[in-house]
Amino acid sequence: MLNLAWVRTFLALVEHKSFRSAAGQLQLAQPTVSQQLRKLEQQLGVVLLTRSRLGCAPTPAAVAFIPYAESLVRIHQRAIAAVQRGEQRIGASSNVGIYVLQPYLKTYLDGRDLASFDIAIDRNPAIAQKLSDSEIDVAVMEWWDKRPGFQWKEWRREPREDVRTARLQRAARREIHKEELATLVLLGGETGTGTGHLLDTYFRPGEPGPQISALQLGSTEAVKQAVKAGLGISLVLRSAVAEEVASGSLRAIPVKPELSKDIFVIWRGIGTAAVPPFVTHLTRSNPPTSPAACD
16 A cells, blocks of 8 residues: 555655755655655655756656546545545536536535535546546536446436527527438537537437537537627537527527437445435435526
């Protein structure tokens, strides 16, 4: 087992590039810092730092070890906070955390200590990794690979809709059919994105599908602004455009048959492990109301 004190010393040396400065931060004697680094290097079987007149510098082995060392320290801090203060840390994929989860967070946090709760919003793969690394307690994501050691529930199904600028095609339309969708050019939805994956499953292999614009916009907010500017149309979560549809700056048209994405809530545990309070809140809460998509 790696000694956490030695790992902290290693990270302090990487940060300060000086044994004297690292010793000052750690409140240790400089020989103790040198000894702890030497023991860590012996345990790993590699040289981690090289010394020169300019200080110390990480070796390639140290560069590879740094993210794991930082993760060990974070997990240690998370374990203490969870046991001593009952802290919960929630992770959410970007669209879920920005557009779907916020009303549920508000109702959950009413009357609770805000200092005992934290949320991380990131890409789906990053949130899944944080959950696996015990850096978060609960994840709310647009996909889940059902890896062992976790429990999960399908929390809700979120429709995706054809979104276009209010200036485009003012004629009232209540829906767009799959056959027409296949003829369109869409902003967003490139390979590797959630929308791209959804389209791959919505259209059968060999079946014609929509063309994806060459514009690489990178986020739902960027896509919405591009649609408002008249650069094209897109497919986004209904919740992501509720305010724009209500204000009239965008139009959202449902796709038929329904094009929707399942959202999952996942937590660590197997068998009869206790369900975290936040999971119970999510699964028992009534969905907050939001403006309906309309012309």
